[in-house]
Amino acid sequence: MARKTGSSGEKTAQAVRKAAINLIAQHGYAAVSMRQIAREVGVQAGALYLYTPDKQTLLFDIMSVHMEELLAAAERAFLPGDAPLSDRLEAFVRFHISHHIGRQAEVFISYMELRNLEPENFNAVEALRRRYEDMLGKILSDGARAGVFATGDLRVSTMAMIAMLTGVSTWFSETGRLTPAAIEDHYVELAFRMVGAPPPALSQAAE
Amino acid sequence: MARKTGSSGEKTAQAVRKAAINLIAQHGYAAVSMRQIAREVGVQAGALYLYTPDKQTLLFDIMSVHMEELLAAAERAFLPGDAPLSDRLEAFVRFHISHHIGRQAEVFISYMELRNLEPENFNAVEALRRRYEDMLGKILSDGARAGVFATGDLRVSTMAMIAMLTGVSTWFSETGRLTPAAIEDHYVELAFRMVGAPPPALSQAAE
DNA sequence: GTCTATAAGGGGATAGAC
């Protein structure tokens, strides 16, 4: 990713990406001009085209890199299918919260700017998102089949849990009242109760 | 709201509002031009300024009217503080889901376009949103104090539940597999389990 | 690798005719 049009400085390429992420998260893709990004980086507007063929590709790269990092990190954090279901759910929740807490700008962009992707790019990003959702879907469906989780409609429960968890990025603040660890614990508790299972920190007894 | 600059046709005013809502929800405030809105309405761009003093006010009106309608409808749907807590939570969840299902465009705008509001307008909309969140917060804190709901950290639980419920607007489709009534039921179940209370459809026994 | 200059077009908003 981070497609170069020439053999330019890697440092500047990263600065462009970072500036674009911050500005787009703050003001929105359509509202941010290439001149603004250039000013933030400390170069002239024309120089940006050494690092991206156009503005649309810059957005697509931000979103697809974010989704690919999310998937790769999720796959590393995931427990195999033969691990206890409560461990698998807990690992997913803790991973999702901690990953999202440190990436508020990217998360925001990946939700908000889908509509500004050209159709081909949109489909690519959506496919990655669906793959991620399915990782939780698999845990919940395995749990429902095993009688450990009560999911009702699986798709609704999956979407509800993802929405609940991702919501952390709308209010989390580094300087806030709660530590990331405390927030993780809390969401683990909520997620377990949501599927009618005893939160791991409280007890191992059946409901 | 829907501030007029003159005494113009109410029908056109509504058409402008509706076109703006649909276009902004689809493409984003910054990406939609006044000319596009005018084309959708079937007038020339200049004529729009009979119905709004400027583009920013058009956005603010859409968002503040949406939030005020939400609050007014919520207050009508709400049960008094002396009603059973489970009834109050169920009423909130059913109201929230049904209200949001029919207003996907407005809901989307009210989340996405906050950053495009000028500071004064932003503060006004945020105050309305906070008032709405506090309505759920009150139900949960009353329930926690009565020992009926397990909320852990009240603010986290409130934000998590709002995020879970509002998420319905990202995937609901009129032509989808599930009816609004079935979706409502499902979210009621999830919400009750989330706070460790027995879903009303299943039983009235304490946990 | 970055700059300046510029092409080509779209933006919000207003004036004044009808």
Next chain:
DNA sequence: GTCTATCCCCTTATAGAC
């Protein structure tokens, strides 16, 4: 109540100097 015409500014992207 709406239209046409227009002002002035900003946009993305490219060309060519350094």
